[in-house]
Amino acid sequence: MPRYAQLVMGPAGSGKSTYCSTMVQHAETLNRSVQVVNLDPAAEHFNYPVMADIRELIQVDDVMEDDSLRFGPNGGLVFCMEYFANNFDWLEESLGHVEDDYILFDCPGQIELYTHLPVMRQLVEQLQQWEFRVCGVFLVDSQFMVESFKFISGVMAALSAMVSLEIPQVNIMTKMDLLSPKAKKEIEKYLDPDMYSMMEDNSESFRSAQFKKLTKAICGLIDDYSMVRFLPFDRTDDEGINIVLQHIDFSIQYGEDLEFKEPKEVEEEPANLNYDEIFQDTS
Ligand SMILES: Nc1nc2c(ncn2[C@@H]2O[C@H](COP(=O)(O)OP(=O)(O)OP(=O)(O)O)[C@@H](O)[C@H]2O)c(=O)[nH]1
Numbered sequence: 001m002p003r004y005a006q007l008v009m010g011p012a013g014s015g016k017s018t019y020c021s022t023m024v025q026h027a028e029t030l031n032r033s034v035q036v037v038n039l040d041p042a043a044e045h046f047n048y049p050v051m052a053d054i055r056e057l058i059q060v061d062d063v064m065e066d067d068s069l070r071f072g073p074n075g076g077l078v079f080c081m082e083y084f085a086n087n088f089d090w091l092e093e094s095l096g097h098v099e100d101d102y103i104l105f106d107c108p109g110q111i112e113l114y115t116h117l118p119v120m121r122q123l124v125e126q127l128q129q130w131e132f133r134v135c136g137v138f139l140v141d142s143q144f145m146v147e148s149f150k151f152i153s154g155v156m157a158a159l160s161a162m163v164s165l166e167i168p169q170v171n172i173m174t175k176m177d178l179l180s181p182k183a184k185k186e187i188e189k190y191l192d193p194d195m196y197s198m199m200e201d202n203s204e205s206f207r208s209a210q211f212k213k214l215t216k217a218i219c220g221l222i223d224d225y226s227m228v229r230f231l232p233f234d235r236t237d238d239e240g241i242n243i244v245l246q247h248i249d250f251s252i253q254y255g256e257d258l259e260f261k262e263p264k265e266v267e268e269e270p271a272n273l274n275y276d277e278i279f280q281d282t283s
């Protein structure tokens with residue numbers, strides 16, 4: 001039986017840890033068990049119970065204080081993640097092996113992890129060897145997406161994670177609750193974007209013809225292959241959260257292999273029949 005994982009990625013402050021705690025609470029209301037692993041060695045605040053915490057293995061502060069290494073915060077994080085990649089047995093031990101487990105991995109916000117460093121891909125391959133079906137969840141802050149140029153760079157960040165990880169990916173615009181109704185209306189065009197018209201919106205701001213040509217080619221590529229779409233995420237909207245979860249579940253075929261559990265055998269019909277106890281929970 002497979003296990004299921006969401007790799008929760010995105011730039012610093014995009015809402016990854018908040019997404020994880022919101023999802024855990026939402027899953028509870030659906031009577032589903034979802035657990036979280038913190039993979040950010042510099043994390044200070046998150047409010048979900050952790051199944052495993054990378055800080056038990058290594059912490060950025062310790063690496064920065066080490067006189068022989070002399071790393072700053074970003075180099076320190078990269079060092080920690082490489083150390084993590086060389087010690088996946090720590091993760092294996094922490095995860096145990098429970099069939100049907102559904103685990104969210106709250107990743108660090110350094111964008112280089114999703115563009116050119118190999119560690120996230122190594123993690124994906126390792127999880128797949130442990131029979132996890134993995135979905136990438138890439139978060140982008142909606143506050144930064146209200147202009148076409150910023151949007152295009154958000155799209156490129158999401159795309160580079162998709163290309164480097166080669167797993168199904170759901171892209172999400174977070175913090176929708178902070179947008180005014182007018183901005184919400186405005187941002188709708190970015191959820192399922194028409195990149196060609198977005199490109200036209202900016203056409204006067206191009207100083208160089210070559211740059212314009214390049215941007216046009218990138219927009220065309222994204223549009224022609226429908227490569228990137230975003231789902232809105234408003235942590236106050238249960239229905240919206242459910243739609244996001246359904247998209248992710250669908251991409252990793254969660255639920256398709258869940259076995260129908262036979263009712264427990266009852267020898268004699270008890271006087272006070274309690275169906276909740278007789279039928280095991282199959283959700
Ligand atoms: N209103 C609102 N605030 C949010 C939402 N998501 C995150 N925030 C706030 O944005 C800030 C950053 O959120 P985090 O969840 O810590 O973001 P992160 O991506 O985990 O950040 P790093 O781990 O530092 O990269 C916090 O102050 C959150 O309270 C949201 O959906 N709505």
Ligand SMILES: [Mg+2]
Binds near residue numbers: 016017018043106
């Ligand atoms: Mg975080």
